Amino acid sequence: MSVERVNPVPSDLDIAQSAVVKPILEIANKFGIDIDDLILYGTEKAKVKLSALNKSNKKPAKYIDVTAITPTPLGEGKTTTTVGLTDGIAKLGKKSACAIRQPSMGPTFGIKGGAAGGGYSQIVPMEDFNLHLTGDLHAITAAHNLCSAAIDARLHHEARWSDSFFEKRGMKKLNIEPTSVTWNRVVDINDRCLRNITIGKGGLGDGPIREAHFDITVASELMAILALTTDLKDMRERIGKIVVAMDKSKNPITTEDLGVAGAMTVLMKDGIQPNIMQTMEENLAFVHAGPFANIAHGNSSIIADKIASNYCDYLVTESGFAADIGMEKFFDIKCRQSGLVPDAVVLVATVRALKMHGGGPKVTPGRDLDSVYKEENLELLEEGCKNMSAHIKIAKKFGIPVVVGINQFHTDTENELELVKKIALESGAYGAVVTNHWAEGGDGAKDLAEVVIKACEEEHDFKFLYDLDISIKDKIEVLAKEVYGADGVEFSPEALSKISLYEKLGYDKFPICMAKSHLSLSHDPKLKNVPKGYIFPITDIRASVGAGFLYPLAGDVRTMPGLSSKPAYMNIDIDTDTGKITGLF
Amino acid sequence: MSVERVNPVPSDLDIAQSAVVKPILEIANKFGIDIDDLILYGTEKAKVKLSALNKSNKKPAKYIDVTAITPTPLGEGKTTTTVGLTDGIAKLGKKSACAIRQPSMGPTFGIKGGAAGGGYSQIVPMEDFNLHLTGDLHAITAAHNLCSAAIDARLHHEARWSDSFFEKRGMKKLNIEPTSVTWNRVVDINDRCLRNITIGKGGLGDGPIREAHFDITVASELMAILALTTDLKDMRERIGKIVVAMDKSKNPITTEDLGVAGAMTVLMKDGIQPNIMQTMEENLAFVHAGPFANIAHGNSSIIADKIASNYCDYLVTESGFAADIGMEKFFDIKCRQSGLVPDAVVLVATVRALKMHGGGPKVTPGRDLDSVYKEENLELLEEGCKNMSAHIKIAKKFGIPVVVGINQFHTDTENELELVKKIALESGAYGAVVTNHWAEGGDGAKDLAEVVIKACEEEHDFKFLYDLDISIKDKIEVLAKEVYGADGVEFSPEALSKISLYEKLGYDKFPICMAKSHLSLSHDPKLKNVPKGYIFPITDIRASVGAGFLYPLAGDVRTMPGLSSKPAYMNIDIDTDTGKITGLF
Known part of the structure; x- marks a missing residue:
């Protein structure tokens, strides 16, 4: 442990700045990465050369995807769980690494806050992670x-x-x-x-x-x-x-x-090399690429995963948004392209989000949470667990064991946590474990780590949801019915004309990267829990021919956020005596 | 010498890629920079921490500014001379470093080509220099x-x-x-x-x-x-x-x-640390900041110069455009702010540009040069030398000895070079030396280096052109009459109203950073040689309150270039087997 834990848990930035960051060379060395395969950017971060792609002398790492139930706008702690689980697996004596996305600076200075994890499960230095990194x-x-x-x-x-x-x-x-x-x-x-x-x-x-x-x-x-x-x-x-x-x-x-x-390509020749940093518990963290999780596939890079897989026993990665979007794209787009076979899925759930799906009042960033989220309420919770069950079933369609990680808040009651566990197992989860890495780091995620390690040993039969050879319409219908739970699909005239254009141009063999709301299993962010009896509307379809996917639009998709009336940058400054950043989150 | 010279001289990129680039740590070590004061970005470039500002244990380096006569649109080789002179001084057994601007990528992919010098006087790796560098x-x-x-x-x-x-x-x-x-x-x-x-x-x-x-x-x-x-x-x-x-x-x-x-400021906290690279002859090159040379002051950073000055005996820097713009701003803005006292000016002249001032036909990038520029023509040359004389006089107003560096082209005749030398000395230059660093590296600049070293030992009395306490109008008039050779100044109503506004706001004690054409001593790029009998027009005045200067506009100033119908990027690619960039220049 390179950071001393205190209680109550301080701010993410305070924790990160109190962590003793080891030289990245030392971390790389611990994992067996040759210094000749590194390009150092200072002492705390580095790029790994592509020569490391071919340095495998062992069987590939077990490959774990962290996803989530349909979240509230606050997020349910997926990155924090990814980091915590990585450290938890390491606590059990395994060589454990994570691979996550590099965040956009837009939200960092807007409203969202850092993306390096949180509490005692963070990637450090979090300032570099959230700012330029290596450019x-x-x-x-x-x-x-x-x-x-x-x-x-x-x-x-x-x-x-x-x-x-x-x-x-x-x-x-x-x-x-x-x-x-x-x-x-x-x-x-x-x-x-x-x-x-x-x-x-x-x-x-x-x-x-x-x-x-x-x-x-x-x-x-x-x-x-x-x-x-x-x-x-x-x-x-x-x-x-x-x-x-x-x-x-x-x-x-x-x-x-x-x-x-x-x-x-010349401008991106350095960028293709993945970045490495460290978790606060000195495990290896790959940070590389961060495609938008709606119009793109929302997963960190294939190159990082391939290289990481050569140097650890367990590789934990994260896919954007919930299992109906990020995880589905992780399987059907990223794994299809990389050929890497996943071994387990961790589905992050929170009592807060489940209650919201059960009918709890709206959760709005920057506003105080309603008391229903701070007191025991088993009825709302049980009703909302249907959302979790739906996500478990989606993950299982790919033939991969699912472990529910219940990201604990101090207001959660014992009864509530037990109820979530029970329903998760009834819905087909391989395991369901309360995890408290936010307050306790890797120690808080040891239980989750144990179950995940076991799940990785399970016999499993990974399969894609659809074949690339079926028509564009059929692919979209499979997604709408089997993943989003719709009764059918309605294509706009614009979408239909794109389909015939793309068939003519030979773009019809691409996988589908659906652009839809992440705040609902459906296309409509207002429909919580498990929407039923609706038609999924496709308003338009676009092609990313270089990336190699089609992205149908299910409603309006915003590709440029705005700033609020009091954006995060108003709190951010630098101590000019010490050079320390203040107020980053 | 880390590169083997051949003749005819290959392309800049070919030369740069054939150079053996030493680890930057080795170069830094040779100059006495402590490894703890460095942030490595790979092995070939680094940032120097601001802690190095206070590491002086010797008298400051001799401080040399490289400027030029009014150039043709092709440029007369100022950066090449800066690098060549640095290597030339080193050939004479002195510790020699240069400090130059980081170029914009706009012109790199547009038309201008690289800015790392040229021929055998370049900073390497030129790809990093011209692309992202350290971001x-x-x-x-x-x-x-x-x-x-x-x-x-x-x-x-x-x-x-x-x-x-x-x-x-x-x-x-x-x-x-x-x-x-x-x-x-x-x-x-x-x-x-x-x-x-x-x-x-x-x-x-x-x-x-x-x-x-x-x-x-x-x-x-x-x-x-x-x-x-x-x-x-x-x-x-x-x-x-x-x-x-x-x-x-x-x-x-x-x-x-x-x-x-x-x-x-948080976003710029890494950027404030200057970058170091190396010349092809393994001397230290600081590369930091590159303000526009018209609406801003066109000089590399004060911090780089101050740090560099702690680690060498001779520091060669370069100011943008000609002596009437970049050098004047180097003295009146940069040196005034930094407190560093310059010891010598090198004025780069070419036979080509002098003939153009003497009445030679227009020189246009991308077009073949007229034969007048390739054959002896002493009349045109003598007439055009008036431009050089004017620049020598401008530099001498600041009390600093001027050495003319005649950047040799293979078409220049002995008679032509002698004529330029003679007129330079008659006009008050401390020395005038033919220099051939482009084809011969530091060896080709040894003669220039010798004279520059002697000039630095001369008694000199550095003074600014104007006092900050005089009025905005008076400062502008001093510049127009004493530097640009105008008879007077005409202020537009807009400019006059800005003057009273800035006086009210207390911005009238700032130095002046004139925004004018670099292709003429006057405001009008069509007026070559030494324009006389004209009124200098100020159309508007703007304030850079953070930077700390006012910039009057003398005519239209373009702050966004365009791309030609066949831009440079069309030739640029990457060899995906070797990772080598092709066609950069």
């Missing part, structure tokens, strides 16, 4: 916006110059249809007024004028590519396949057509 | 745009909520006048259609709608602050003083008022 997100922003500028530069020059001008320069016109451009610009900031803008308003020399949009950086297809790629060659090819617009004859225009794919 | 520019982009989002979030929420809503949250309304916002957004890409945009077009939830602008990152006031700050406390204070808009009663609104200054 991967910045590299994506730069590469993405270079492509955006390339599109508009092309529109600008093609409108001004003749065919022969381009021919003389060894180029030909692309004839991009300006209204077809789907490649937005990105910024890693919550900036609502960049959602819809008009660009090119400075006159002839500053054109073209068109309606355009900014997304947050983690929504970039480049982020999805970083998370799904397997090596430099594969990344170069994927980047070259990105479709950014259509030409006037409705043929796709790629980054390769623009001649910008090589430069984009 | 300082990305940090500025993030901090800058966080402030931009904060402004619009504030406008958005103040339009929707009552005074009492803000009071309840411990805040009060700022009443920002939307049309007064001067804080744009930034991106480190050449993207002309972001120059003038309309934001907030998504309806009530995505507001406010207003006209807005993007600049290139290096034009950010944060970049000027990074270059001028002296420590973390000073940076925090400067960032807090930035004026981003006015309120409806015409009072300045600062980042401190927005509550975002602390978070902006």
Whole structure:
């Protein structure tokens, strides 16, 4: 233990700053990573070179995905559980590592707070984790916006110059249809007024004028590519396949057509190497890629998992949102691409969220919790456990044992915790364990770790939910009915026309990456617990050809958050004498 | 020598990739930098901690500024000379280091090419130098745009909520006048259609709608602050003083008022530490900050120079553009702020640029040079030497000896080089030396180095061009008459009203950072050689209150470049087998 635990538990930042951070070289050495495979960024973080992909001299690690029930907007402690479980497994004498996403800085300065875990289950230094880290997100922003500028530069020059001008320069016109451009610009900031803008308003020399949009950086297809790629060659090819617009004859225009794919890859050549940090209990933490969990697949990188798997016995990773979204995509998109076979799922549940599903009042960030969440209420809880049961069943469809991790709050009563355990086991969970890593670190997660280790030894038969060969419509229907519990799917005319376009273009063999609300099993965030008797609406379908998936939209999907009237940055400052950050969370 | 020289000289990238790059630790060790004062970023680059500011145990280094005559659009080799001179001084057995700017990635992918020097006088690895380096520019982009989002979030929420809503949250309304916002957004890409945009077009939830602008990152006031700050406390204070808009009663609104200054500083806390790399001849190269040379002061950081000065005998730095802009700002803004006293100026001249000033045809990037530039022509050359004489006189006004470095091209004739030397000495230069570092590295700059070392021993009496206490108008007039050679100054009504505003606000004691063309001693790029008999027009004046200067505009100043019809990125790619970048320059 490199941090002394006190009670009551201090703020995340105070805990993180009180932790003794070991040199990352020492941690890497403990796990057997060769110094020649490392690129140090100071003493506390490093990148691992891709040469480490081939350094396996043992059977791959047991592979555990941490997911959750449908959460409240506060989140139910998935990252904290991922870190706590990693440390808990290590407490049992196993070599244990985790692999998680790098967070966007937008929410860090907005409202969400840190993403490094919490309490005594954190990745440190949490300041680096939550800020620049080694610059991967910045590299994506730069590469993405270079492509955006390339599109508009092309529109600008093609409108001004003749065919022969381009021919003389060894180029030909692309004839991009300006209204077809789907490649937005990105910024890693919550900036609502960049959602819809008009660009090119400075006159002839500053054109073209068109309606355009900014997304947050983690929504970039480049982020999805970083998370799904397997090596430099594969990344170069994927980047070259990105479709950014259509030409006037409705043929796709790629980054390769623009001649910008090589430069984009150059900008991302350092970023492809995963970052390592440490948990507060000195276990190895891979932090790499953080694709948006709605329009993308919300899972950390394949490369990090593959490398990590070479150096530990148990690899704990986390998928975004709940089991109906992040976990499903973990299996059907990420594992399908990587070939790695998962051994167990940990489903994080909280009494708070289950009561909310049972009919408890709305939970709103920044407001005090209703008293129902602080006092025993077995009726609400039992009703809400149906949401947990549904998620257990979703996970089991993939043939993987599910352990429910009940993330304990000090207000939870013994009766409440017992009830959740009982219902979990009745619903088919392999185990259900109360875990208190937030207050107690790895010690608090030892019970959970024991059951998870046992679950990993179970005979299991991993399978995907759908075959890539079935039609786009069929894939979507499988998801809607078997995962979201809908009676059927309604496709908008826009969605139907996209389906025929994508079939024509050969994009119909991609997996599906559903863009839907994470606050409900359905598409509608207001429908809590287990919505039934509804039709799942697909309003549009888009293609991430480089990343290699289609993402149907089930309702409005926001790709650029906003800032509240009193954003988190107002509390953040630096002590100029010590250099210590204050108020980060 | 860590690179074998061949003839003809290969491309900059080929040379740089053939160089054996020493571990930066070894270079740092050779110069006496303690490993505890370093933060390694891999093995080839590092940041130096601010603790190194106080590690001096010797008299400060001799301090040499490399500037140039009025250049052609191709540039006359200032960075190459800076690197070559550094290596040349080292060849004479002295401890020699350079301190230069980090380039923007916009021009790297646009048209300009690399900024790491050229030929056998380069900083390596040139790929890192020209791409992300250690992420300082990305940090500025993030901090800058966080402030931009904060402004619009504030406008958005103040339009929707009552005074009492803000009071309840411990805040009060700022009443920002939307049309007064001067804080744009930034991106480190050449993207002309972001120059003038309309934001907030998504309806009530995505507001406010207003006209807005993007600049290139290096034009950010944060970049000027990074270059001028002296420590973390000073940076925090400067960032807090930035004026981003006015309120409806015409009072300045600062980042401190927005509550975002602390978070902006947090984002820049790593960036304040200067980066070290190496020349191809294994001398120490500081690379830190790169403010725009027109609306800002175009010089690398004070912190880098102060630290570098502790570890070498000769410190060679470079100021942006020609002596009338970058060098003048180096003296009157940077040295005034740092307290460091320069010992010599090297004025880079080329036969090519001098002939152009003498009446030679236009020089255009990407087009073949006219034959006049490849054959002996003493008449054009002699006439154009007037430009060199003017720059020598400008430098001498500051009381510093000037050595002309004639950057040799293989087409230059003996007669031509002799003529330039003769006129330089007649014009008051301390020395005039032909230098051939591009083809020969430090060996080619030994003659220049010898004269520069002697010049540094000369008795000299450094003085500023103007006193900060004189009026804004008087400062501008001193510059226009004594440096640019104008007969007088014409202030627009806008400029005059700014002068009275700034006097009222107490901004009149700042130095002046003139924003004017670098392609002429005057404001008009078409006026070559030594323009006479003209009035210098000031169209507007702006204040960088955090950086601590006023920047009057003499005509249109572009703060966002565009991309050509065949930008540099079209040639750039990566060899996915070796990871080597191709076509960077």
